[in-house]
Amino acid sequence: MxxxxxxxxxxxxxxxxxxxxxxxxxxxxxxxxxxxxxxxxxxxxxxxxxxxxxxxxxxxxxxxxxxxxxxxxxxxxxxxxxxxxxxxxxxxxxxxxxxxxxxxxxxxxxxxxxxxxxxxxxxxxxxxxxxxxxxxxxxxxxxxESSLLSLSTVDWEQVAAKSNRIGAGYHIEHFPDGPPETLLASYADAKLILRHTPVADVEWHAGFEASRIRDSLRTLRARGLRPYVTVAIHTASGEVAGLTELVVPAHRPDRADQYDTIVVPEHRGYGLGLTMKARLLLALRTAEPQVETVQTWQPVGDEQMLRVNAELGFRPHRRWxxxxxxxxxxxxxxxxx
Structure with a gap:
């Protein structure tokens, strides 16, 4: 029964x-x-x-x-x-x-x-x-649509070259446990770009989102998900111009999951998305040598991100x-x- x-x-x-x-x-x-x-x-x-x-x-x-x-x-x-x-x-x-x-x-x-x-x-x-x-x-x-990258097929010299292909006025920083407190407010501003629709009874502002990011990082760690974050910094202002995130689950350590990749609108057109993702892959290879594949997702029709992923070697995998x-x-x- x-x-x-x-x-x-x-x-x-x-x-x-x-x-x-x-x-x-x-x-x-x-x-x-x-x-x-x-x-x-x-x-x-x-x-x-x-x-x-x-x-x-x-x-x-x-x-x-x-x-x-x-x-x-x-x-x-x-x-x-x-x-x-x-x-x-x-x-x-x-x-x-x-x-x-x-x-x-x-x-x-x-x-x-x-x-x-x-x-x-x-x-x-x-x-x-x-x-x-x-x-x-x-x-x-x-x-x-999810895309999958088999790390055994990666041309790491090409990825290294792409990780240094960045426009004047920007630089890349990598944080193996999430963004530091000094960048959190700017990081939160960049994440707010994903919040397109006003929601009743919720007042969205950077302080609120920064608190949510702190909670999210604590929860990831508590669940056995190791976070890695790479950001593009607009050098003159010190503000986050873009970010890309990835986690490695303890319960499935041979596959990493890529989370948000965001480029702030006024900083688009400089190749930041490709550069950040390439730098993150290099860091992942060193920090987590057991990882065999990386999975990422993008909305169907997001041709720009599909092109970025394809240039790094990702291939379409499944529809979700x-x-x-x-x-x-x-x-x-x-x-x-």
């Missing part, structure tokens, strides 16, 4: 953490073959730590005591305070038994109880999750979708299933 119960990774037994890892790797191998398997290193921390203004919750499905499925939920804060983000997977041998649906509705009911209106998740094109979420009222909202549904619709979908 299948039982759904709330689960706390921070206090779970080692055997349960091992079972979670086994089922996760089985699901990944079935749905996205070729992805590197996860490891036990810092996995409990990764599943437990959250931003101070956010809250995590999780449920597992068990069949006669054996873990066969999981859903983790993050109740977001700041400008996304009405949204719950989930990650859900089930053991391939136990699919088509309604287990995923029961886990999903457990998360949706929890989201509703905490005044969340929307529930969101990330899926990969061509996987069984597409039909699963569509059947529960989810629709795509954002489409991104943000899927979203009203919480009420997800709960109703189970009543009518």
């Amino acid at each position: 299948v039982r759904i119960r709330e689960w706390e990774p921070a206090t779970a037994s080692d055997a349960e953490i091992d079972a979670w890892l086994r089922v996760y790797n089985a699901a990944i191998a079935a749905d996205v073959p070729g992805e590197p398997p996860w490891r036990r290193d810092r996995l409990r921390d990764y599943l437990s730590a959250a931003m101070p203004i956010e809250r995590r919750a999780a449920w597992i499905a068990e069949d006669h005591g054996e873990l066969i499925g999981y859903v983790g939920e993050n109740l977001l804060g700041y400008d996304m305070a009405g949204t719950a983000v989930i990650e859900l997977f089930t053991e391939p041998a136990h699919r088509r038994r309604g287990v995923g649906g029961e886990l999903l509705v457990a998360a949706a009911r929890h989201a509703a109880a905490h005044d969340r209106d929307l529930i969101s998740t990330e899926i990969v094109e061509g996987t069984p999750t597409v039909d699963f979420y569509a059947a529960h009222g989810f629709r795509p909202t954002v489409v991104e 979708y943000d899927y979203e549904a009203p919480v009420s619709a997800v709960i109703e979908s189970r009543r009518t299933a």
Whole structure:
């Protein structure tokens, strides 16, 4: 008999953490073959730590005591305070038994109880999750394309040359643990460029964003994600003209994930994006020699970033979708299933 119960990774037994890892790797191998398997290193921390203004919750499905499925939920804060983000997977041998649906509705009911209106998740094109979420009222909202760089194929002399190709009036700095406090306000100003839409009840300003970046860096470290940041500095003003970010997860140390790459509008056209990313790759090679691949994402249609990535050797890999549904619709979908 299948039982759904709330689960706390921070206090779970080692055997349960091992079972979670086994089922996760089985699901990944079935749905996205070729992805590197996860490891036990810092996995409990990764599943437990959250931003101070956010809250995590999780449920597992068990069949006669054996873990066969999981859903983790993050109740977001700041400008996304009405949204719950989930990650859900089930053991391939136990699919088509309604287990995923029961886990999903457990998360949706929890989201509703905490005044969340929307529930969101990330899926990969061509996987069984597409039909699963569509059947529960989810629709795509954002489409991104991931690109993958195999470090064994990189021409490092060319990358080194690109890392020095920078316009007059700028210089590059690299920070292996995130930007220093002296640059944080300017770094936050650059990050605010991603905030296009005013949000009710949230007043966006650099001080607020700087505090959020501090919290984000602390949370990354607490989850076992090692951050690396490279910035372009406008020499005359000392301001951040651009930035690029990358993390190496302890639980998957052979693949690095690239996060935001931003060039401030008035500093575009000087090749800063390419130079920063090249410098970051050189630093990564030295600091994390076990990394085999680097994964990055860009919105479909972002031709400029695709060209930058292609020049460094990245190749298109997969399409990723943000899927979203009203919480009420997800709960109703189970009543009518």
